[in-house]
Amino acid sequence: MTDEEEHPVPDWEEVARRHGRFLYTVAYRLSGNHDDAQDLTQEVLLRVRRGLETYRPGSMEGWLSRITTNLFLDEVRRRRRRPVDLLPPDPDQVLPAAQGADQALAAEVLPEEVQAALDRLPDEFRAAVVLCDVAGLSYEEIGEATGVPLGTVRSRIHRGRALLRAALA
């Protein structure tokens, strides 16, 4: 069996149809608005078209998430949408004063409120939380997608969740 027969090249239109909803959801949760999500999804699909020749079977959603995150973070750095002086000097200062205090989250939390809290996270924390809890990637896959070690992935996810907790309490 030739390599082509073992690994048929996926048709990119089929990829767009089958994974488009997942792709758009991740793009929207990362960027927080439809305009940016559409631009990001469009760029990802263009990249997918070019990359399909070299794609090898594995986790299609992991591969798509990696492309989406790379493009999202590239765009963030290019646009500088979060000027440095608007970031808290130390995000840990937003954590509850008493370590481990069980902040009772509001009983009814709307998706819009969760997305608004996500939008306020530093971009690297938001990417880690979205890739873990929206895209469903493992820590290892998130590390590969963002180019950081596992310890950093774990730290970003936990600090991102702590900031969400504080924002939604």
Place this chain on the structure above:
Amino acid sequence: MSAPPPPGPHLGDRLSALVDAELDPAGEAAARSHLAACDACAGELASTARVRELVRGLPAVEPPSPLDQARTGRRAGVAGVAAAVAAAVALVLMAGVNADRPDNPPVARLVEVHATSVVNADPLSQLAPAAVPVSMR
């Protein structure tokens, strides 16, 4: 007589690894041993799991329909071609949601045409291979 201190330091981000099933068996055993004796970490575990479920429970997101976009207008500064591609992509994605519609192939061909024109028009689209992760450092 007061209770003995919990074994080991507070768990910190190991709590997220625990709820995400990312600890190895030894790490998980040590974490559970600490949790049995530490109210602070037990409380933080509960709230970590809670906020994790909130994000995991978020619904899938659909792109707005092209009619909605035409009514509200896209933000200023978006190139016309990019807007056309984005609208076409939205149609493809909507077609993907309703995969049994017979008009998928013509829509996909529309994206193909526009995508080609965008790629040729933008030298910045000669991007690095998709498989290369971008370093955060």
